[in-house]
Amino acid sequence: MHAQQIAPFRRVNPDILASQDLARKGLEDDVEKSLLAMALKRAAPVLKITGTPYQILDILLGLVRKEDLKAGGKPLVAISNEKLAEYADRSVRTVSRCIKRLVEAGVLSYSDSPNGRRFIVRDRSGAVDYGYGLDLTPACRRIDELRKKANEFQAKLKQDKQARRFVIARARAVKDTASLLGELGHEILTRLEEVLALPLDPITRAAAVDEIYQEALDKQTNLACLGDKNGVAISNTTPSHIRSSVEDRWHGSSEPSLKSCSDNEAYSSVEEAFENKHAASTADPQKKMCDQQRVFQPQGPLPTSMLAGVSIGLLEQAAVQVREVLQSPIATWPSLFAITEDLRHLIGLSEAGWKAACAAQGQHLAAACLLVVAEKAMRYPEAISRPGGYFRAMIDRANGGKLNLQKSVFGLINMV
Template identity: 40%
Template structure:
C-alpha cells in the first residue's frame, strides 16, 4: 500500500492538517494495540480539546477500526461516510465534518482522500490493506509515547492543583486564627494575604505565597515571644490580692446610675421576648407550615445511604480505567473528582456548586456515574455536564435513586 497521504483539493489546508499528513507518512511506526491507543486518546481528550460530539465521533471511528491494522506496518484506516457518521451520532453531516477536522488538527488522525472523495478499503485474502482511503489514525500511533507523557504530566498537574487548593484553604484558616490570637499583627497579615490573592497567577502560585506568608508570620511571632521572654527575666511574680465585696440589693439601690443601668438591661432582656411573642395558635401554625431546607449532609446521607464504595467500584470500571484511578475508598473517589469533571467537560463552577448542594462524596459518586454512562452510550448522554446538574437537582429534591443506576451499570457491565 502506498504511504503517501494526499489531501483533496477541496479541503482548506491548515498547518495542523499538513503536520498530521506528515505524521501519517512516517515509516517508523511503533507497534501498538488498538485498546491501548483508544484508552490513551480518551484520557488525553481534555488535553487535545476533544469533547462533546467530537469525542463521540472519535469513539465511533476507533470502534470501527480493525485491531490488526494497529500492529506492525499496518495503517488503521476507517472508511465510513459522513452520512453514516451523522446517522450514528444523530447530528448533521456538516457537524460531523467539523468534528473530523478537529481530530485531524489535534494531530491524532489524518485525511487520506481518494481522487473522487469516496472512502473505501481494499484488503487481501489475509485481511491486510492493499489500498485504503478514509480517516487514518497512524498519527495517533506515531505520537503514542508523546501523548502518554502529556497525560502523565496532566494528571500530575491536576494532583498538584488539588493539593494546592487544600493548602490554600488550610493556611487561610490558620492565618485567620493567628489574626484572632495576635490582634496587633492582624492588619498587616490580612493585607499581605490580600496582596497575595491579587498578584497570584494561579492556584500553585497562590499556595506558594500562602506557605511563605504563614511561615514568615510564625517566625515573627516566635521571635517576638523570645524577646518578651528575655525582657521579663528577673521580674518578681506578685500575686494580686483581690478583695471582692458583694453589695446587697439595698446598697445597689443607693449607688445610683450604674446599678440602675444593670437593672434596666436585665428587665429589657426579660421583657423583650414577651413584647413580641405571637399568640399561641399563630406560633404553632407557623411551625407546622414551615418546611426546613435539608442540608448538604442530609442530602448526601440520603443519596449514599444504600450505596457502598464496592458497588460504585464495580459499576464504574470504564471511568476508573480512563482516569487511571481506583475507587477503593471514598477519599480516593473525592480526590478523583477534578479529573472526572474535566473528562465530561463540566465547569469548575458547576462542580463546586454540586459539592455545595449535595456534599463532596455524593457529588463525586454522581460524577463517576455520569462519566460511566457517557462512555458506554455516548448517544444517550450528549451533554454530560447538563446530565450531572440534572442529577444534582434530583438529589436535592430527594428524587434521585443512585443505587438503582449503579446496579443497572453492574448488570450491563460489559455492554458497549
C-alpha cells in the same frame, strides 16, 4: 496498497502536514484498542479536544476495527461527514471543522480519494487492501507520547489543587494571626489581599502567601516577648484567714484528706472506690453487651438498595479489563472513587452527566454502574457503540427501580 493523500480542495498547514507524515509510516507495533482509547481520552484536555471534536473522536474510536490496529495495518474509518453529523447531532460544516481540529491535534490524518468518497476494500483475510477515509495512524504512533502528556497533566492538576488548598488554609491562618497583632496586622492583611488579587499561578501564589504567614508569625513572636523581665518575685497574696477557711471546707467534704488520714487509709480508700466501680461495671453484663452493640452498630442504611448483593469484592472480580488497563486495584470503595475520573474519560461521559448520576442515585451506585459500563465497553466494543449513553440508560433504569446490577456483575464474572 494504502493511499495517503490530501484532496486539492483542502487548505493545509504545518500541523496537517505533520499528521500526514506520521500516517505515511504506518504501524510498527500492535496497538490495543482499549489502551488507545484510554490514552486519547486522558490526553484530550492537553490537546484541547473538547465538546464536539471529542464526540467525533469517540465515534471514530468505536468504529475502528481491532484487526486494523495490528503491526503493518491501517486503522482507517470510512464514514461520511453526513453520517457523523447525524450521529453527533451537528451540522455537516461543524463536523468538517471538528475533523480538521483533530488532524491539527495530531491524532488523525486525511486519506482522501479523488472524488472525496470514503470507502475501504478488504482482501479475503479481512485486512485493508486499499481505501480512503479518516486515518488513526498518527494517534497510534504517538500513544506513548500521549500517555506521558496525560500523566504530566494529571500531576499538574493535582499539584495545583494542593496549592489552592494550601493558599486557603494559609490565608485563614494569616487573618487569625493578624487579628492578634492590632495595628501591625492591618499591613499584613493589606499585603495578603494584594497577593490574592494578582493573576498568579497556584504554586507561586502559595509561596507568596506562605511568606506572608511566616512574617506574621515572626511579628507575633516579637510582640509576645515585649515587656518580659527576669527575676520577678512571685509572692502568695492570699490572706491566711481565707486559706484556713478553704482548708476547713475541704476537710469537711466527703473526700478523704491526706492530712486527716494515714497512708494505709488513703490507699484502702482508693482500692475500695476502684472495687465499687468495677462491681458497678460488671453488675449487668447483658446491658454492657447491648451498649457495645449500640456503639458498633452501623450508622445509617446502605447507600442504596440497588447495591443489594453487590459488594466491592464482586465488582473487583468483574472488572478484569479495567484493572489491567488502569493498573489500579479496586479493593475498597474509596479506591473505586479515586479512578472514576479515568473511567469517565474512558467511556466518554461528560462531567455534567457524572454529577447528575451521583445526584440522582448517590456516588456508590453511580461508581458501580460506571465500572460495569467501562468493563463491558472494553470486552464488547462492537456491542456498545455509545458507552456514555449506556451509562445514562442504567441510571434511568435505577431511577425507575428497574436496574438489576447484580445480574450484570455476575454475568461479567462468569464470562472471565
